[in-house]
Amino acid sequence: xxxxxxxxxxxxxxxxxxxxxxxxxxxxxxxxxxxxxxxxxxxxxxxxxxxxxxxxxxxxxxxxxxxxxxxxxxxxxxxxxxxxxxxxxxxxxxxxxxxxxxxxxxxxxxxxxxxxxxxxxxxxxxxxxxxxxxxxxxxxxxxxxxxxxxxxxxxxxxxxxxxxxxxxxxxxxxxxxxxxxxxxxxxxxxxxxxxxxxxxxxxxxxxxxxxxxxxxxxxxxxxxxxxxxxxxxxxxxxxxxxxxxxxxxxxxxxxxxxxxxxxxxxxxxxxxxxxxxxxxxxxxxxxxxxxxxxxxxxxxxxxxxxxxxxxxxxxxxxxxxxxxxxxxxxxxxxxxxxxxxxxxxxxxxxxxxxxxxxxxxxxxxxxxxxxxxxxxxxxxxxxxxxxxxxxxxxxxxxxxxxxxxxxxxxxxxxxxxxxxxxxxxxxxxxxxxxxxxxxxxxxxxxxxxxxxxxxxxxxxxxxxxxxxxxxxxxxxxxxxxxxxxxxxxxxxxxxxxxxxxxxxxxxxxxxxxxxxxxxxxxxxxxxxxxxxxxxxxxxxxxxxxxxxxxxxxxxx
Amino acid sequence: xxxxxxxxxxxxxxxxxxxxxxxxxxxxxxxxxxxxxxxxxxxxxxxxxxxxxxxxxxxxxxxxxxxxxxxxxxxxxxxxxxxxxxxxxxxxxxxxxxxxxxxxxxxxxxxxxxxxxxxxxxxxxxxxxxxxxxxxxxxxxxxxxxxxxxxxxxxxxxxxxxxxxxxxxxxxxxxxxxxxxxxxxxxxxxxxxxxxxxxxxxxxxxxxxxxxxxxxxxxxxxxxxxxxxxxxxxxxxxxxxxxxxxxxx
Numbered sequence: 183x184x185x186x187x188x189x190x191x192x193x194x195x196x197x198x199x200x201x202x203x204x205x206x207x208x209x210x211x212x213x214x215x216x217x218x219x220x221x222x223x224x225x226x227x228x229x230x231x232x233x234x235x236x237x238x239x240x241x242x243x244x245x246x247x248x249x250x251x252x253x254x255x256x257x258x259x260x261x262x263x264x265x266x267x268x269x270x271x272x273x274x275x276x277x278x279x280x281x282x283x284x285x286x287x288x289x290x291x292x293x294x295x296x297x298x299x300x301x302x303x304x305x306x307x308x309x310x311x312x313x314x315x316x317x318x319x320x321x322x323x324x325x326x327x328x329x330x331x332x333x334x335x336x337x338x339x340x341x342x343x344x345x346x347x348x349x350x351x352x353x354x355x356x357x358x359x360x361x362x363x364x365x366x367x368x369x370x371x372x373x374x375x376x377x378x379x380x381x382x383x384x385x386x387x388x389x390x391x392x393x394x395x396x397x398x399x400x401x402x403x404x405x406x407x408x409x410x411x412x413x414x415x416x417x418x419x420x421x422x423x424x425x426x427x428x429x430x431x432x433x434x435x436x437x438x439x440x441x442x443x444x445x446x447x448x449x450x451x452x453x454x455x456x457x458x459x460x461x462x463x464x465x466x467x468x469x470x471x472x473x474x475x476x477x478x479x480x481x482x483x484x485x486x487x488x489x490x491x492x493x494x495x496x497x498x499x500x501x502x503x504x505x506x507x508x509x510x511x512x513x514x515x516x517x518x519x520x521x522x523x524x525x526x527x528x529x530x531x532x533x534x535x536x537x538x539x540x541x542x543x544x545x546x547x548x549x550x551x552x553x554x555x556x557x558x559x560x561x562x563x564x565x566x567x568x569x570x571x572x573x574x575x576x577x578x579x580x581x582x583x584x585x586x587x588x589x590x591x592x593x594x595x596x597x598x599x600x601x602x603x604x605x606x607x608x609x610x611x612x613x614x615x616x617x618x619x620x621x622x623x624x625x626x627x628x629x630x631x632x633x634x635x636x637x638x639x640x641x642x643x644x645x646x647x648x649x650x651x652x653x654x655x656x657x658x659x660x661x662x663x664x665x666x667x668x669x670x671x672x673x674x675x676x677x678x679x680x681x682x683x684x685x686x687x688x689x690x691x692x693x694x695x696x697x698x699x700x701x702x703x704x705x706x707x708x709x710x711x712x713x714x715x716x717x718x719x720x721x722x723x724x725x726x727x728x729x730x731x732x733x734x735x736x737x738x
Numbered sequence: 739x740x741x742x743x744x745x746x747x748x749x750x751x752x753x754x755x756x757x758x759x760x761x762x763x764x765x766x767x768x769x770x771x772x773x774x775x776x777x778x779x780x781x782x783x784x785x786x787x788x789x790x791x792x793x794x795x796x797x798x799x800x801x802x803x804x805x806x807x808x809x810x811x812x813x814x815x816x817x818x819x820x821x822x823x824x825x826x827x828x829x830x831x832x833x834x835x836x837x838x839x840x841x842x843x844x845x846x847x848x849x850x851x852x853x854x855x856x857x858x859x860x861x862x863x864x865x866x867x868x869x870x871x872x873x874x875x876x877x878x879x880x881x882x883x884x885x886x887x888x889x890x891x892x893x894x895x896x897x898x899x900x901x902x903x904x905x906x907x908x909x910x911x912x913x914x915x916x917x918x919x920x921x922x923x924x925x926x927x928x929x930x931x932x933x934x935x936x937x938x939x940x941x942x943x944x945x946x947x948x949x950x951x952x953x954x955x956x957x958x959x960x961x962x963x964x965x966x967x968x969x970x971x972x973x974x975x976x977x978x979x980x981x982x983x984x985x986x987x
Contacts, residue, residue, distance in 0.1 A: 378919070388799070389798065389799030389800075389801075389802055390799075392799040392800050393798055393799055404856050404857060404858055404916055405856040405858060405892060407858075408892065421856055421916060421919065421921050422916045422921075485858075486858070487890070520861065521860065521861075521864060522870075523870055561873075563873070594861065598949075598967060630949060630967075631949070632917070635765070636765050636798060636799070636802060636804075637763060637764065637765045637798060637804050640765075640796070640798040640799075640804050641804075644796075702868075702870075
């Protein structure tokens, strides 16, 4: 849809619930037969108790979330009406308008309401409405009559319904292609491209797909997470990665559609719904038919020093979008064991996974959409690390039997000895296969050196292919020793995770983060970046997109 | 100096002295074929290899071939002629060093560190500064005689310098991990310029570290020393303590 055109009336399509009800063709996360390891570690009642604790931990945060919005959420709502353009100096229009509304102190009514008001005042398109709103003395406008207020809401609900129908129609196209072509058997092989230039990325992504990759992640330019706007257009310059823009998403997804058809196998695309623009990225990704997004309830707080209020509010809205549009999220617990010691901090991964799941479920995500993160990061100088890693990964599989799970390769202890590094990665490949990971980020032998070269990806895909073939069926062949190293490790990590969940349930999640209980990193409620973009919802707050996302849209 | 050094001619060692054997891996942007294999051999020849042996040619993608090729190099190096400065560290253990600082300098040493610029990777600076350290070598925070403050990642150069100045820091550690398009070099030069502008250059000990950093590069960029891969917190601690003592003389 073009923002310069009049908004189209609802075509009467009622697509809203279609995707989230059925789910797309089930892709990653082939359910592993866990009989061989279940209950050796922990009882069902204990897992249920962990879930209950996580639910109680997230409850007060959800209360806070429901009373607040952010500049990024309001910009996302505007993007839904096709306002994806940028003004002079590349400033996105949605930033210009939301900043104007925020400065005038009227954003607490919701950006959609203001757009509706301008349309009711004679603007003939969303773009025209933006121009009128920027020019108007918003602070001095008389409040509308109750009747007019009702008319604004009615208009915007209708327009929102039409826009969401269009969004879902696009996601259905994605799912139809996925169903038609089919996907590889789990674990899906996930590799990254990161040239900085979207057109070079396309070439690398196609080559990776030809070599056997199932998921392409376009790594973002370093520090994009700290930008309080989404850059505009196709980009060819980036540091350590390529800017996430809606146009870049479109270019890559179209190239992968073409490549998928050629190869007769659906190739997934993922990007990063993290940082200060979680929900805007989620929207742009859904619109451009991406399949997955890295999206974590706490990652931005801990590893990017983004304000925790901002992150909690933003993650909810972004996950609501993922839930509706059938995007699979990947959580970032692997990061905990790169900053903290992987042996000592293994339990924080598991505790955080339960918390991420609880936040995800409350945002409407289904099990098949939860790519719960974990990593192979124990110091390889220690004895028995393969057994310990296997125990940890089996534990996560046991706790989240219906989630795809996302396995991350070693990074922290990687070395410039690429031959050793390749062998090290293969150990992680074995654990990924054994424990039925849905999504497997393949380790690169040059991890310690540079963003992957084409040959690095080729060698990793070849190695993983061999391991998947060779270890097929391994999980069904072994019954673990109840008192062995693997089961013992799983029980120990789970026990410690329970203790942490109990502690966090008592102290509260925000204070626990303040005490560096996750990733060895302490953050305060009012510290970090982006707090100025958080605001309380006003008495008359209106967000028709959220109404649909939460399934409480009044029937027209 | 150089005239005192004897000639020492060396070549890569594969199976026998002076055989010059080198293993290479690369991709050529053409599909695998006998012609592609010949291209790989010719490419090796142009690089000065004799007896290039293509160990494997594989289809890395439709239009790309992956090669592993062995060759014998016709080149040699006079080892005696090479002049590379190395960080000279008189190394003491953690306990011993703390006692030594107490006796020799008589106060805690203030060290600020960060991964500066747009780089978001804390792994290097964490390994050196955080309590835990790396590979069993405890970080500077574990040294009672160091007041070590790790500011984390994505810290602007000016902010690190301003904070170091305010804290009257003895040393500043700059970590640079991301090297795409040489951003680490640009940022390091920017740091040195800002240190000069702030008037701390030549006073505060300025150290650079990262996976693609070596001592020679750090010196060229204007730092006092550089710490590359494999450097430990104990190396940095010893260097700083001795440099501070030296400056006090």
